[in-house]
Amino acid sequence: MIRECLHFLIEPAKKLKIRLKESRKKVKLDKKEPLLESQLFIMELARELNKICQRSNVLSHIWTGEDLWAPTVCRDFIMVEWSSELEKHVQPRSRSECERPEKRDWREQLLCMLESGGEGDMGAHRRIILDWSRQIRSSPEPSVWPGEPVLMMLDDLEFQWKRGRLPTLLPAMELVLLAVINGHAPIKGDVPKLWLQRTQSRRSVDALRYVPHGVWNWMCERAEEVFLDPDSAHADLLLSEGNTKMRCVPERGAQQRDMPCCPQRFTGWWCAVAQEGYTSGTHYWEVEVGDRDWRVGVACESAVRRGYRALNTHTGFFTLRLERGSELKALTVPPTALPRSLAPRTLGLFLDYDQGQLSFYDVDKRSHLYTFSHNFSERVFPVFGTVEVLRDLVIRPAHARQPCLCPGACLWT
Template identity: 65%
Template sequence: MSTCFVRRLAIRQLVGNTRTLIRKAGKTCILLKIEDNYIFRGIRWACLCPADNMMKECLHFLIKPAKKIKIRLKESRKKVKNEKKKPLVESQLFIMELARELSRLCQQRSNVLAHIWTSEDTWHPSLCREFIVEWAAVLENRVQTRSIQEELKNEWSEKRDWKDHLLCMLETGGEYDMGSHKRVILDWTHQLKNRLEHSIWPGETVLMMLDDLELQWRRGRLPNLLPAMELIMWVVLSEDSLDKHDVTKEWLIRKQRSQKIDAVRYIPHTVWNWICEAAEEVTLDPKTANHDLMLSEDNKRMRCGLERRDLPNSMRCFSGWWCVLANEGYTSGRHYWEVEVGHRDWRLGVAKASAQRKGYSSLNTQTGYLTLRLERGTDLKALTVPVTPLTQTLVPRKVGVYLDYEQGQLSFYNVEKRSHIYTYNETFTERLFPLFGTVEVMKDLVIRSAQTREPCLCSGPCLWG
């Protein structure tokens, strides 16, 4: 086998794996670097000697495309640079000034809001306008004699009056009708002007959460620092009426009530640990299983069998859909369980005790089911009426299901990414049973042990446990 042919194979393997090849031959160094960043940055040659002409000939088929890519890359960089030079609109400047005032009031280890008021983290104008309108509504509806907990329950029902107006305004992209909302926030911040610098202590739990949010923002897991801004707003609002340790919990409840889909791109460690504290052992009830399903001996695994089991019919089992309920039913409290799902088809959620289990009636909110469903590997949806489609980017491999009976919330999370998928907001009045469904014959649907935890995402020793 010729030397040229061997080298050609080595280079092609290098291009496929997008790695860096460093070849040293005496004082001569050849550096071939290809970066996997959606755009190849080209091939750079340095200090080629006659002995390396054979190597260059092997790579001649890459040189011309690399030059074109380099030109396109320069054009892309120039375009991005010009976009960054666009002047900030009024709503963006307003958010920056609000962040500056909040940063002045609150004690922070990392001064996370400085990234906002120095324009290092700039939000899209529509996001700024939505933030202004929402918080203006919160401040308008706030009554001094009412606790933050009562406010959280009532404010979002009152929010319906101005939500249509907000959506209309965001579609037109106008800045002209923001004056009244800005005045509400300005009046509130004016009351804070007399407060001393760093006079508000957020609490250790909140500070840890802010540090975590900033870290994930720097890593690119968070598109912006909006969650940190909201968290500090709640700290200031709840200074006298809510324990600092409870602020993070109320923040999550509020986010999931106001935005049912993809409410939180990353759930900080303190909040995630609080959710996992409600973890319980969940086991399948064989008496409710469809006869096509195969259950493991410990009732923790299930899959669809190739042959139907010959069992007597029961009023408790599913005769149509390939589903099964858990032994445990809940009428109060917080409960959390995790499930390893298949790649093609699954169904998770809860069923009301009175829900019909016979036939092929749709398992949606009208028939007593609150579920998330994946079909054909990409079609993820919440079975509301009508159906709520969810984006393919939200499709998980490990699903966390969190039930807060008193708050009336059933939430689904991507366990590996620690992100929110969807939340049902209901008023629960009867016993709820965890529900599981699959039609896969090669992949088990597995209920994870309550003691199983995903590895921490911290860099270095974990401070959150």
């Protein structure tokens, strides 16, 4: 009887217990993994750089946790990429500073406590970065004006990250670091160049694809005319009058066996080189390659052009190749396969001879494809190859390069 009277209380209590249990289970499932030392350190570094570099608010997405990097990315950033670079800019401590016990703030104590979580090998690398940031804050000029080119690039990178074209704001963090390191340099415009060299060479395949339009404009300013050398062209290649176009005419070679025998002529592969080679400086040119079969890059002056030797880095050729319209690869040893989706219709090439970099870009998407790194020691020539019989491979004139005119973040890419 009493039980029946209290039934109206027992049943709601049971339901409440079930709901609480389900709620705890949901919270447990939704609970995020705790942050590791490397991730916390990146967040604090972003906060410090935001204080040092004027108008670098783009980094707020990092230190608030909105842009959270994977632990492996954080570790590579700290240990592989930046600790050795910043060590060059850290002044050695005086003896009194070394003997004085160091007072740690709560953030550093938290990082030290987390070292037992499997990332304790980062201590020395983290210390270098902390010493560098501490020296910047204690200098007579604790803040740095990055310059308008850098600010425009930061706005562009932030805009593309919000659009989903950038997985993280890591390139923005690197740009701010370079701006702070070179904060008192007389020419602020060198920072985009340094950023380009660093970003697109250290990871030839996995480097940042998107190129900020400020850097793109800087490359386009180095565009120059490139003309094919008729004396180097295979006998089956038909060159235009201006020596800027070529296509394959297989029966042409049989009809012109009386062509002069030049030592620089290709006799095996259907290729040709440019009239002018390079031994220094930066150079940019563009090629309309189509979507079937081509190879484009540079060739060393001593590279053998006769016969059917492999055209790869071991024989002095640094080229990209699209084969049968489906296989895009960098002709390294062994070849480096690239996603077919990256195959461009118009290919841009940027050669920095002194830095030993040859980079390839998709002109239409303004994105990076691949970078060769090599210490060039002789003259190199732009090289072109095709098996197309219906469509020309075209070297675009220098004035065809169109810089981006957007005042801030690029709205067209």
